[in-house]
Amino acid sequence: MEKKYVEKHKGKEFSLMRAEISNNFKDKLLVELSNINAVHIRAKETPKIKENLDLKNPLLEKIKKLRENLDNLFKKLEINPFDFADLNVEKKDRPEFLADDINNLISHILEDIEFYTNRFTELNRYISKEIIELEHLKIIRLSYEYLEKIFLSRESVSNLNHFNFRVFTTFSKNLSNLKNLFEFSEFPNFYEIFEGTEDRIAFFIFYPKDKEDEFNGRIRLIHSEEVPILKRYLTKEGVNLSRIEGEISYRDQELSRYRNELQRIIDINMLKFAGINEIVQNIEEYNWAEHQFEKTFSSRLVLKFFVPSFKKKEIQDRLFKTFKDNIVIDTIDIHKDQPTYEKDTKKPGIIKGLKEGETLKESKSEKTKAHEEKNDLRNETPTVMKNSFIFRPFETILKMYGIPTYSEIDPTPFIAITFPILFGLMFGDVGHGLVLIIAGLLGTIILRKRSKDTRNMSWIIFYCGWAAFFVGFLYGEFFGLHGEIEFFGNVLFEIHPIWVNPLEDIMSVFYFSVIIGVFHLNLGWFVQFLNYWKQKRKYLAFTDSFIKILLLTGGTVLILGFGFDIDVWITFPFPILLTVIPGLLLLILKPLGKIFKVSYLQEESIGGLIGEGSIEAFDTVLSVMSNVASYIRLLALALAHIALLTSINAMVNLVEGEGIFVEIVRLIGSIFGNLVVILLEGLLVFLNSMRLHFYEFLGKFYQGSGIEFFPFFLDDDYSTMVFRTGTERDIISEEIDKEFEVKSSKEEISKAVDYISEKYS
Secondary structure: OOOOOOOOOOOOOEEEEEEEEOHHHHHHHHHHHHHHOOOEEOOOOOOHHHHHHHOOOHHHHHHHHHHHHHHHHHHHHOOOHHHHHHOOOOHHHOOEEEEOOHHHHHHHHHHHHHHHHHHHHHHHHHHHHHHHHHHHHHHHHHHHHHHHHOOOOHHHHHOOOOEEEEEEEEEHHHHHHHHHHOOOOOOOOEEEEEEOOOOEEEEEEEEEHHHHHHHHHHHHHHOOEEEOOOHHHEOOOOEOHHHHHHHHHHHHHHHHHHHHHHHHHHHHOHHHHHHHHHHHHHHHHHHHHHOOOEEOOOOOEEEEEEEEHHHHHHHHHHHHHHHHHHEEEEEEEEOOOOOOOOOOOOOOOOOOOOOOOOOOOOOOOHHHHHHHHHOOHHHOOEEOOOOOOOOHHHHHHHHHHOEOOOOOOOOHHHHHHHHHHHHHHHOOOHHHHHHHHHHHHHHHHHOOOOOHHHHHHHHHHHHHHHHHHHHHHHHOOEOOEOEEEEEOOEEEEEEOOOOOOOOOOHHHHHHHHHHHHHHHHHHHHHHHHHHHHHOOOHHHHHHHHHHHHHHHHHHHHHHHHHOOOHHHHOOOOOOOHHHHHHHHHHHHHHHHHHHOOOHHHOOOOHHHHHHHHHHHHHHHHHHHHHHHHHOOHHHHHHHHHHHHHHHHHHHHOOOOOOOHHHHHHHHHHHHHHHHHHHHHHHHHHHHHHHHHHHHHHHHHOOOOEOEEOOOOOOOOOOOEEEEOOOOOOOHHHHHHHHHHHHHHHHHHHHHHHHHHHHHHO
16 A cells, blocks of 8 residues: 655655654554654665564564464455455544554554464355265266156165165266276176266166175276265155255255355454454554664664654644654754765764874874765755656656655656657658557556556556657658558548658768767766755766767767868868867866865875776767667667558458458458557667666666655554553663663573574584
8 A cells, every 4th residue: 555645845855753662661652653644654774684583573473473474364255455445434443452562563464364274164064075975966966867767766676686886976088997997898787878067977887796896896996986876865666856856945045055155254244354454564664664763872762754844843842742752853964965974973982093192183094084985964865756747647757767866866857858859750751659648548448447667658658649749740651651651542641751761861860860879978067066066066067067068069060070081180270189188177077076176075085086987988978879879769769660660551452352251351450460560669769768868878877876765654544553551660681681681682692692503504
């Protein structure tokens, strides 16, 4: 189920909030944060050894067992969690789950699941028994209906002094074995086969009583099932079919009664099942959140979480109102344009590595600064992607690459513009564009109850359809046709290229593809320029991003304007300087930045910056050439698209003849061919458009290593989870708890020693 956080942020800044409470208020704090529904809990750093020990945590085992038991119950009851979506429950009608703590809650839920599982097991046992009895009676009825034809009666059965009379059913595949086993020359008998049920046959057989042992040995070879000849079904006159029908009717009624009872249990408890399922989901979420608490030196608990800055005061007031003097709250505002570090709350101690007479300030080395950079809170702060409804669907494509970090620009609006354009240039056709537009609209309507990403993909197809539609006019293509568009011999309209048909002027489209590639790459560096500027690294914005834009643009003008004639490059007005000057600037500007005391370049040496600049300049020149060449696929796929449609139309026109029937055959062939192109080549074009954005565009500037804002929230659509409020502990109780904590710590240390010994022995 999707999270319910819907409130829009007025600002994009977050604050880190640190809440300190006593252990007995832990559960209540998590429930309160869930009700706030605007809190992103910060994940606690856990040592690797601790993670391995936590895998054997009894609580995790209980939660795992809880999920397995619930899934098994739903599987037995044939309940799908999607069935709960139609439930509309008032808050006062939602079942309440009251507990002292998480362990107590899990125990209650396990008891409920066990109760319903036992009810189902008992009912299912009765249902299975009735099904078996009913199937058995149906076989008896089928067999006795046939035996009635041979005038079988109670008297005729009792008169068989020297022969046994028995009836069996077996699988149809055993028919040949049956004939071989009861060949008269091998075993004296008389049998007759008659129709059974579905894949089974039935037969009756007479054989001598003194051959009983031999008969039993033979009949076992075909895995048959005997139909009993019961006197209660036989009268002096013949077979008592009415009694058999009566027993079948009774079993049918009993089976229906049990099944109705099972369905009644499901129906009247559907809300309870929905509540249990929701509570189990909440427990899984809750368990993760509970493990993010840290212990202080005074054995109190600390939880750190990010909140929108504009809601900071509101959340603080709410927590103080709920917990009064039982909570301590600290906050740190995290700005996007400057590093923010968390204050060290640990007790002071001996600082290792401090030389005699050296102060802490003097000992701060480059390694320490690098560590601070690593602990910049912006690296852990979640990101809220805020885009208009027009651009929002393209967030799905961006998330495939990664979430924007807290301090960088969200490139979704740029992708929302360039993605459909590149798609349209490779898939330009008015008719195909219309098909994609209609398909996208139908997808948004039909799939409106599906996941957000599924709906977004429908909107992306819709936008790409419009791009293909408009580019189709530039190419003059309508379902692969151009010029006069005929339908059943009538000219509907004419379509001609507004710009150029790629098949007729390949070089024009080639140059255009190169220009599009240069523009797209420069757009990536422009976004990088904006990121540097936003992060107050204006020197890097000019010496890195801007110089690269000049280098690529100068190289493009040099090649497209002056060709590959080196003599022309080095004669007046010396066009080669369009690339040489930006290249040299890329080499020397960063070292100059250190000389000019640019703060964020001071950690590197001049030699390191020169080496970095040389490598970066060399890499930029090589990568740019391959990047621009990659955009030639715009031409290649546009040509392939038009050529495929031309081939399909040519094959359709191979159907010779006149008349309405021939026109219908051609129409069907054209529809089928166009659908194949739309599906297969449409997918290929879509993937290539993604590739151009992932490798050529985003790779130039985008980190994509951010964390999406995911508010801690416990669903309450079908249930209410309530923890009893804790009370203040007296001094003796607290001392006893400390003794238990010491004992628990010793046990954890012992487990850690055992783990290390086992791992590295």
